[in-house]
Amino acid sequence: MREIRIIGLETLPIVHEGDDIGALICEAASREGVGILDGDVIVVSHIIVSRAEGRVVHLSDVKPSPFAENVARALGKDPRLVEVVLRESKGIARMGDGHLICETKHGFICANAGVDRSNVPGEDTVALLPEDPDASARRIRERIRELTGKDVAVIICDTHGRPLRRGTINVAIGVAGLDPIWDRRGDRDLFGYVLRVTQVAVADELASAAELVMGQAWEGIPVAIVRGYEYRPSEQATARELIRPRKQDLFI
């Protein structure tokens, strides 16, 4: 029987700036009797990574630029929030209907450049995406290896809207230890026919699978362990591989 388990860690404490997420994960996994095994994929909601890394901004400290004021007025948004979003962006992909879809400094295209009011303490507070989510994933992976001796993969995830389809899904914005895309070109199908093009975004599928137990972080399950999935290891992994270069994008 081929089986994968998705295990939500339910006893992680509220994460504060400076906390050691790798250690908190190991402690929770141990406390819950789950442990950490070689080959586990540890999926971590970006929000606790952002909080641990101090990527939190108090809107009362923010002075909006004239452009942020203009955009905020057009969209009916808080100009201080718009200012924070613009600081995290290298462009605006679309705006309208109260929404601001930005290209983040990393190259992700998402609402509000990933700046999030949810799961941050204080009405006045917002969380940014981690500065370098791949580096965050690598640090957590290394820390888990130090503490347990186990070789795991780590995915930092965020919830994104997407073109063409309604609803958000969880995707990978940072990875360490696993190839985010499984390149199956040249493989043969069930009947021996060579597959034409098949590059599977496994890191995104793992992130989506994890969200089924995480139920999004506001329930307090910001980390899930995917156990039993045979990923393709990579030491050079980066979630930027998941970003489609614009000129290859036939869809838009």
Add this chain to the structure above:
Amino acid sequence: MREIRIIGLETLPIVHEGDDIGALICEAASREGVGILDGDVIVVSHIIVSRAEGRVVHLSDVKPSPFAENVARALGKDPRLVEVVLRESKGIARMGDGHLICETKHGFICANAGVDRSNVPGEDTVALLPEDPDASARRIRERIRELTGKDVAVIICDTHGRPLRRGTINVAIGVAGLDPIWDRRGDRDLFGYVLRVTQVAVADELASAAELVMGQAWEGIPVAIVRGYEYRPSEQATARELIRPRKQDLFI
């Protein structure tokens, strides 16, 4: 411990036209000692549904229209394949670089209107998407209920490319018994802040999770059971809810 299991059924036989997929699933689940439980989500690759429903076309029987000939020439494709794709489409979303991205009669936007050369016996044969994937899902769900007395949800899945991000992911093209979108607007986060907009495309996340064990059907695992996920039941469910109406689409 909150845990979800994704169980791949490994002993399904090769599916032929007229086969009773609901019965084959129940038999395999029983044979593999997994069984079917109330609340299971049964994720089924569309390709076996298409084969069972006879949605298979022999290219040698196809006479391309003049437009199909033109498109085939422009893209370097088999004109008979293009003809089949066009018959399944209500529009062409994009074409170029050897690719033909169509809007299917159901409203899905995907490469070749979902017409697939993989996992169909014979070099000359292609599979279409099911005529009505929601109806296919409902039939499988009803059959499982008849045979086992269990109330499950069924998702028919396909592998889609997507805008903005590289790699394909598995998504839901037909659903029965579960609400494909979890509407969480109005819920409160960990710190009591009311979530602004959150509609989670859980059917797509379930499809992606299932693909981690299915590894795509050509390995011979076209069905996975997701066990332990508390979905929101719906008798009126349709995967068309997952299609974003064009005028609401800020991304494109």
